[in-house]
Amino acid sequence: MALKTLQYLKDSLIKILIYPTRDKYAYKVSKNDYLELLIVLRNILSLNHILGFFLYQNLSTDNVDNMSDSKVYFTDMHTSLNDSLLNKLKRVIIAAGITDIDMEKKFVAIKIHFGEYGNLAFLRPNYAKVVADIVTEQSGIPFLTDCSTLYVGKRKNAVEHLDTANLNGFNPMTAGCQIIIGDGLKGTDDVELPVENGEYIKTAKIGRTIADADIIITLNHFKCHELTGFGGALKNLGMGCASRRGKMELHTSGKPTINTENCRGCMKCTTVCAQNAITVTSKKAKIDLNKCVGCGRCIGVCPFDAITAQFDETMNIIDYKIVEYSKAIISEKPNFHISIMADISPYCDCHSENDLQIIPNVGMLASKDPVALDKACVDLAQKQPMIEGSRLYNNCNGKKPDDIFRCTNPGTDCNATFEHAEKMKMGNGKYELIEVA
Ligand code: SF4
Ligand code: SF4
Numbered sequence: 001m002a003l004k005t006l007q008y009l010k011d012s013l014i015k016i017l018i019y020p021t022r023d024k025y026a027y028k029v030s031k032n033d034y035l036e037l038l039i040v041l042r043n044i045l046s047l048n049h050i051l052g053f054f055l056y057q058n059l060s061t062d063n064v065d066n067m068s069d070s071k072v073y074f075t076d077m078h079t080s081l082n083d084s085l086l087n088k089l090k091r092v093i094i095a096a097g098i099t100d101i102d103m104e105k106k107f108v109a110i111k112i113h114f115g116e117y118g119n120l121a122f123l124r125p126n127y128a129k130v131v132a133d134i135v136t137e138q139s140g141i142p143f144l145t146d147c148s149t150l151y152v153g154k155r156k157n158a159v160e161h162l163d164t165a166n167l168n169g170f171n172p173m174t175a176g177c178q179i180i181i182g183d184g185l186k187g188t189d190d191v192e193l194p195v196e197n198g199e200y201i202k203t204a205k206i207g208r209t210i211a212d213a214d215i216i217i218t219l220n221h222f223k224c225h226e227l228t229g230f231g232g233a234l235k236n237l238g239m240g241c242a243s244r245r246g247k248m249e250l251h252t253s254g255k256p257t258i259n260t261e262n263c264r265g266c267m268k269c270t271t272v273c274a275q276n277a278i279t280v281t282s283k284k285a286k287i288d289l290n291k292c293v294g295c296g297r298c299i300g301v302c303p304f305d306a307i308t309a310q311f312d313e314t315m316n317i318i319d320y321k322i323v324e325y326s327k328a329i330i331s332e333k334p335n336f337h338i339s340i341m342a343d344i345s346p347y348c349d350c351h352s353e354n355d356l357q358i359i360p361n362v363g364m365l366a367s368k369d370p371v372a373l374d375k376a377c378v379d380l381a382q383k384q385p386m387i388e389g390s391r392l393y394n395n396c397n398g399k400k401p402d403d404i405f406r407c408t409n410p411g412t413d414c415n416a417t418f419e420h421a422e423k424m425k426m427g428n429g430k431y432e433l434i435e436v437a
Contacts (some may be wrong), residue, residue: 038070054377070372071096072426074380075436076363077342089130091340092436096366097274101215101334109179109213110135110144110234112220114165117154118352121343123221125174131219131338132176140215142177144170146240147316148187151297152274152288157432158185183243190243193328197424200321203239204328205246216330218370221340224358225345227296228319229405229412231348232377233337234421235369238322241329251294251323255314259285262306264412269298269307294318297350308410316416323420326370330426337370339377346391346408358392358408359384371418371427378405378414 075088075095108131115122128144135142149162153159158181164169165179172178183189184207192203210216218236225231265283277291278298285306287298294314295370299307308404341362345354362380367373382404386393392408401407405414418429 023128046222055179069432070367070369071434072365072369072372072376072431073434073436074363074365074376077361085364086126086130088436089127089338089340092364093131093134093336093366095367096336096433098134098217098336098366099138100368101138101336103135103215106140107212108135108140108142108215108217109182109210110142110217110219111210111240112144112146112183112219113236113240113349114146114155114161114170115168115349116352117164117167119268119349119354121221121223121345121354121357122168122349123219123340125168125170127174128170128219129174129176131217136219138174140160143213144175144177144179145182145207145210145213146244147183147210147247148181150244150251150274150293151295151296151350153350153352155350156274170223180209182209182241184208187244190246193332195324195328196323196331198327198337198355199301200317201249201324201328204325205243205249206241206325206329207243210241212331213333215333216335218335218337220337221343221349222339222341222381223344223349224405224408225317225348225412226299226346226409227294227412228322228417229409229414230374230378230381232339232374234322234326234374234426235341237329237370238325242325242369243404246325247295248293250294250318250325255289255292255294256296256299256307257286258285258287259306259308262304264304266303266304266305268301272297272301301351315411316413319413319416319421323417323424323426326421327424327426331369334364335370337373338364338366339373340364341377343379346380356387356390358387358390358404360387367431369431371421371428372431373430374430376431376433377417381405 048067073092075092079085110128112128113122132142148157151157154164159197161181162179170179189208190205191208191284193206193211194203195201218233220233220236222232223234228235239250267280269285270278270280275291275293277288278285344357344359346358359381362384365373365376386400392404396407406412421427422429
């Protein structure tokens with residue numbers, strides 16, 4: 001309690017005394033900031049009789065504060081000689097309120113993507129250890145988790161998935177906790193969770209281990225994605241926690257198309273399609289849409305950009321379904337979200353390669369609101385300079401586009417996610433960005 005009080009005091013004083021003098025993120029001191037400071041003073045000075053009832057009436061203790069913009073905490077990637085990014089990550093997570101969650105003797109799932117073997121853009125286990133250590137310090141029982149994939153690769157069952165996690169450096173020593181694959185040996189161990197007011201999904205098929213956890217923390221590598229535009233907290237939740245049949249349900253509306261003029265018949269796409277949906281005759285590929293489940297794996301593997309997601313609403317529907325899956329996962333349990341904006345590659349970490357990042361590393365963010373967190377990441381990314389020679393840079397011929405995600409992966413629409421998430425009352429697209437040193 002004392003630590004929390006001191007943290008509130010520090011945060012409130014920083015915001016009230018320092019931020020109004022800085023304009024980097026146009027931070028505005030809100031009524032709630034002053035109220036938070038009053039709460040701290042009340043805790044320290046025991047002035048309950050003066051402040052108590054009024055303050056409790058005006059401050060929400062819900063996961064997402066509906067009174068005002070959600071708070072997203074941010075720290076950049078700069079360090080000094082006596083500091084480290086790991087220390088900064090810990091500070092930003094604590095500032096964002098991770099220790100507000102009662103973790104005592106609770107199973108805490110830390111949802112991460114271990115990276116396909118060959119990919120080097122995935123988050124290092126060092127980041128996960130910071131989170132796991134905080135959970136342990138709060139007397140929680142942390143474990144790292146992810147569910148198996150729909151496509152052919154090295155994470156399509158629990159054994160290969162664990163092998164890949166180990167090869168990529170994740171083990172109890174490096175990650176600070178055990179690793180459990182969320183949907184069982186063959187990706188079939190799931191639980192159906194209801195989606196309240198779901199428009200596209202009635203029950204989300206979620207890996208049983210994740211569904212059984214008491215608390216969920218997402219540790220997200222923020223990057224581009226070939227079907228959803230970007231990958232952040234909602235993608236890590238909605239797609240990443242889905243079992244194989246859940247992933248099928250999410251993917252089946254979005255199917256790619258082949259530009260036969262670009263196709264050279266190299267057959268690389270056929271080797272990654274787990275559904276055997278692609279055939280190549282006379283050096284031209286063809287997709288059997290009845291077999292295709294829309295996993296998007298073939299899009300990134302084609303060296304000649306002959307396969308693209310279709311320019312129709314189906315990709316938006318995938319976005320909507322991901323939102324509804326996410327809602328099912330977190331609606332009944334405490335949750336917290338962390339995104340690392342580094343190595344922002346043009347495709348998902350499911351790829352066994354990672355092309356040059358499209359923009360420089362940005363920073364680390366944390367929030368109790370996954371929607372606000374994703375929106376803040378997207379907005380920050382849009383402001384960054386392009387990296388010359390990246391897929392983004394080449395796609396737009398060096399002229400910065402309005403939407404770097406759509407330009408990197410044509411046909412994607414980030415706004416579809418946010419509009420549906422707000423409609424589903426999952427979180428807040430409006431946020432205050434609060435910098436933590
Ligand atoms: S990977 Fe691309 S170029 Fe090669 S066969 Fe498939 S669609 Fe054609
Ligand atoms: S053809 Fe369909 S199922 Fe096969 S890799 Fe491409 S998107 Fe996935």
